[in-house]
Amino acid sequence: MRAGELVDARVRRFAAWIVLAASLLSAAVGRADTRSDELVVRLSPDGPVFSLAEAIATVERQYQGQPHVRILVEPGLYQDNTAILELSSPSIRSYTIVAENGAAVFDGSGTVLRTRDFTWLALRGQHGQATNVTIKGLTIRNYRQAILLYGSKHNYERWNGFNTISSNKFERIGLFIDLPIKSYSAIMLINSRNNLISDNTFTDVKNYNYCRGMHSIYLRTYSSWNMIRDNVFNIGCGDPIKFRDSSNYNLVIGNRFESQAGPGLVVDSYCVSKEGACRTVECPSFGNVVENSIVDSAGDGEIVPHLTRTVGPSSLSHCPTPDAVRLQDVGSTAGAPASQAGP
Numbered sequence: 175m176r177a178g179e180l181v182d183a184r185v186r187r188f189a190a191w192i193v194l195a196a197s198l199l200s201a202a203v204g205r206a207d208t209r210s211d212e213l214v215v216r217l218s219p220d221g222p223v224f225s226l227a228e229a230i231a232t233v234e235r236q237y238q239g240q241p242h243v244r245i246l247v248e249p250g251l252y253q254d255n256t257a258i259l260e261l262s263s264p265s266i267r268s269y270t271i272v273a274e275n276g277a278a279v280f281d282g283s284g285t286v287l288r289t290r291d292f293t294w295l296a297l298r299g300q301h302g303q304a305t306n307v308t309i310k311g312l313t314i315r316n317y318r319q320a321i322l323l324y325g326s327k328h329n330y331e332r333w334n335g336f337n338t339i340s341s342n343k344f345e346r347i348g349l350f351i352d353l354p355i356k357s358y359s360a361i362m363l364i365n366s367r368n369n370l371i372s373d374n375t376f377t378d379v380k381n382y383n384y385c386r387g388m389h390s391i392y393l394r395t396y397s398s399w400n401m402i403r404d405n406v407f408n409i410g411c412g413d414p415i416k417f418r419d420s421s422n423y424n425l426v427i428g429n430r431f432e433s434q435a436g437p438g439l440v441v442d443s444y445c446v447s448k449e450g451a452c453r454t455v456e457c458p459s460f461g462n463v464v465e466n467s468i469v470d471s472a473g474d475g476e477i478v479p480h481l482t483r484t485v486g487p488s489s490l491s492h493c494p495t496p497d498a499v500r501l502q503d504v505g506s507t508a509g510a511p512a513s514q515a516g517p
Contacts, residue, residue: 211240211241211242212240212241212242212243212244213233213236213237213238213240213242213243213244214244214245214246215229215232215233215236215243215244215245215246216245216246216248216274217229217245217246217247217248217252218248218250219248219250219251219252220248220250224252225252225255225257226245226252226255226256226257226271226280226294226295227255227256227257227258229245229257230245230257230258230259233245234262237263239263239265240266241265241266241267241268242266242267242268242269242270243266243268243269243270244269244270244271244272245270245271245272246272246274247271247272247273247274247278247312248274248275248276248278249273249274249275249276249277249278250278250279251279251281252278252279252280252281253280253281253282253283253284254281254282254283254284254285255280255282255294256282256285256291256292256293256294256295257294257295257296258295258296258298259295259296259297259298259307260297260298260299261299261305261307264301264303266306267306268306268307268308269305269306269307269308270307270308270309270310271295271307271308271309271310271312272308272309272310272311272312273310273311273312277313278311278312278313279312279313279315280294280312280313280314280315280317281315281316282294282314282315282316282317282318283316285317285318286316286317286318286349286350287353287355288318289355292317292318292319293317293318293319293320293321293322294314294317294319294320294321295309295320295321295322296321296322296324297321297322297323297324297334297337298324298334299323299324299325299333299334299366300324300325300326300329300332300333300334300365301332301334302331302332302333303334304334304335304336304368305334305335305336305337306336306337307337307338308337308338308339308340309321309337309338309339309340309342310338310339310340310341310342311341311342312342312343313342313343313345314342314343314344314345314347315343315344315345315346315347316345316346316347317347318347318348318349318355318357319347319357319358319359319360319362320344320347320360320361321339321360321361321362322361322362322364323337323361323362323363323364323366323369324364324365324366325364325365325366325395325396325397326364326365327364327365327395327454328454329365330365330396332365333365333366333367333396334365334366334367335366335367335368335369336367336368336369337366337369337370338369338370338371338372339361339369339370339371339372339374340370340371340372340373340374341372341373341374342374342375343374343375343377344360344361344374344375344376344377344379344390345377345378346377346378347360347376347378347379347390348360348378348379348380348381348388349380349381349382349383350380350382351382352382352383353382353383354383356381356383356384356387356388357381357388358387358388358389358392359388359389359390359391359392359416360376360379360389360390360391361390361391361392362391362392362393362394363391363392363393363394363397363400363421364394364395364397365395365396365397366393366397366400367396367397367398367399367400368399368400369400369401370400370401370403371391371400371401371402371403371405372401372402372403372404372405373403373404373405374405374406375405375406375408376390376391376405376406376407376408376410376414377408377409378408378409378410379407379409379410379411379414380409380410380411381411381412385411385412385435385436386411386412386436386437387412388410388411388412389412389413389414389415389416390407390410390414390415391405391414391415391416392415392416392418393415393416393417393418393421393424394416394417394418394419394421395418395419395420395421396419396420396421397417397421397424398420398421398422398423398424399422399423399424400424400425401424401425401427402415402424402425402426402427402429403425403426403427403428403429404427404428404429405429405430406429406430406432407429407430407431407432407434407439408432408433409432409433409434410433410434410435410436411434411435411436412436413436413437413438413439413440413441413483414431414434414436414439414440415439415440415441416440416441416442416443417440417441417442417443417459417462417501418442418443418444418445418456418459419444419445419454419456419457419459420456420457420458420459420493421459421462422459422460422461422462422498423460423461423462423498424459424461424462424463425462425463425465426440426462426463426464426465426467427463427464427465427466427467428465428466428467429467429468430467430468430469430470431467431468431469431470432470433470437480437483438480438481438482438483439464439467439469439480439481439482440462440464440481440482440483440501440503441482441483441484441485441501442458442459442462442482442483442484442485442500442501443484443485443486444456444457444458444459444485444486446486446487446490455492457490457492457493457494458484458486458487458488458489458490458493458496458500459500459501460496460497460498460499460500461497461498461499461500462500462501462502463501463502463503463504464481464482464501464502464503464504464506465503465504465505465506466504466505466506466507467481467503467506467507468506468507469481469506469507481503481506482501482502482503483501484500484501488500
């Protein structure tokens with residue numbers, strides 16, 4: 175078989191491992207109901223805890239060394255919530271934000287014009303250790319950005335990871351009016367590793383301006399060994415999934431792409447400029463695999479002609495020598511899953 179038809183063995187080993195790790199974490203979270211080593215905070219439209227930021231602050235006030243933390247989000251509408259989560263205790267083994275018994279909707283309509291604090295949840299973790307945050311079963315809509323997993327852009331060792339984002343609905347994420355500001359993603363990972371993003375739906379992820387630069391999931395700067403599995407991407411512009419700057423050995427498997435109007439569906443690109451316009455020195459990513467995707471129509475009713483594409487040279491003198499194919503597709507259906515190099 176040709177190299178482009180082979181899935182790197184390390185990716186397959188990682189895939190099996192992360193599925194096992196995620197299932198063990200889910201089991202541990204499920205058992206926490208009967209344990210005394212869990213701190214539970216309830217978030218309700220009726221109070222006394224009304225917002226996600228207040229729930230996180232309540233955890234910080236009440237925390238007494240429990241290894242498991244859970245924020246239970248009761249059904250209802252939560253408006254203009256934004257929050258920053260910084261895990262200060264290494265003894266926390268899992269931190270879960272989960273919907274309880276019905277539809278929990280976070281609507282950020284009043285946040286989109288802010289120049290800061292416009293992300294529903296920003297997880298800041300730059301200690302080079304697992305953060306073990308789970309976000310599950312929520313509807314997040316009308317935000318410029320939904321979730322940011324933020325490790326260090328400048329230090330490879332200062333990462334976060336082993337987080338799970340599953341069974342959520344992301345709706346109308348981006349910027350839908352004519353303004354000079356813009357969004358880049360619904361979910362962004364920066365130096366965040368070994369995460370599972372699965373069983374989510376992304377609907378209407380767009381920018382009014384600079385739509386080409388909008389992505390549903392954007393992995394950048396050392397965001398490696400992640401799995402993006404069984405998600406549905408419905409109505410969007412730009413490439414729904416983007417890898418950037420040494421974000422290696424990620425697996426995109428079993429996803430469905432519907433009504434996407436971008437130049438491709440999965441792209442690897444990075445900043446390369448002869449004029450010195452790049453803020454940092456960047457490198458291409460390698461070993462990323464797209465497997466068993468289903469592609470429906472693009473925004474104009476046509477099948478997107480290219481599932482994967484790469485931008486920029488695959489070899490640079492200041493970058494490590496690649497040891498895997500840069501970006502490859504295996505077993506996807508509809509359209510033409512051949513890769514394309516282009517701008």
